[in-house]
Amino acid sequence: MDKLEQVKLVKERSGTDARKCMKCGKCSGRCPAYNEMDVKPHQFVSYIEKGDIDKLLNSKSLYTCLSCFACVERCPRGVAPANVIEAVRQEVIRVQGENKIQAEKVPEMIDETIPQQLLVSMFRKLNK
Numbered sequence: 001m002d003k004l005e006q007v008k009l010v011k012e013r014s015g016t017d018a019r020k021c022m023k024c025g026k027c028s029g030r031c032p033a034y035n036e037m038d039v040k041p042h043q044f045v046s047y048i049e050k051g052d053i054d055k056l057l058n059s060k061s062l063y064t065c066l067s068c069f070a071c072v073e074r075c076p077r078g079v080a081p082a083n084v085i086e087a088v089r090q091e092v093i094r095v096q097g098e099n100k101i102q103a104e105k106v107p108e109m110i111d112e113t114i115p116q117q118l119l120v121s122m123f124r125k126l127n128k
Contacts, residue, residue, distance in 0.1 A: 006091055007051045013087035018049035020077045027071035027081045037061040041071040041081035048084055053091075062089045067121060 001009075011018065021042065028040040039047070039059040047056050056062075062085060071081040110119065 003053055004051065006057075007048060007053050010048055010053065010084065010087040010091055013090060014048075014080065014083040016045070016048075016080045016083050016087075018045045018079065018084070021045045021049065021075075021079045022077055024076065026074045026076065027079070030070045030074040032068060032070065033061075033064050033066050036064045041065075041085065044084045044088065045079055045081050048088075053088070056088045057092055057095070059088075061085070062092060065089075 023042065023046065025040075025042050027045075028034055028042045031037070031041050034040060037060075039056060039061045044056060044061070047053065065082065065085045067082060067086065069080075069082050072083070075081070106119070106122075
């Protein structure tokens with residue numbers, strides 16, 4: 001599948017009109033994972049708008065995003081960066097043909113400080 005088709009799929013899956021983004025950065029300013037992200041929420045929207053998906057497909061931010069939707073709440077134009085991130089994540093999983101985290105590996109990563117909600121969220125994100 002070529003890059004233009006991938007961008008089109010991401011736009012369709014996200015249900016977000018990236019052209020509505022006015023590049024104010026309020027979504028990124030509200031993001032609790034901002035400091036850990038190599039591509040910020042507003043940049044996901046911007047790259048999709050430009051049709052540049054390569055950087056997004058290789059971004060660690062896909063798995064840093066907490067899916068808390070703080071970016072969606074903060075946007076004055078109704079753009080949903082979290083939906084774009086989720087759609088790109090789905091495309092990566094489709095391209096890879098597998099999930100980023102295997103169920104067998106989870107017990108090695110958990111300890112008593114990790115909330116169960118995080119584990120449920122992780123499987124919801126990564127097992128589509």
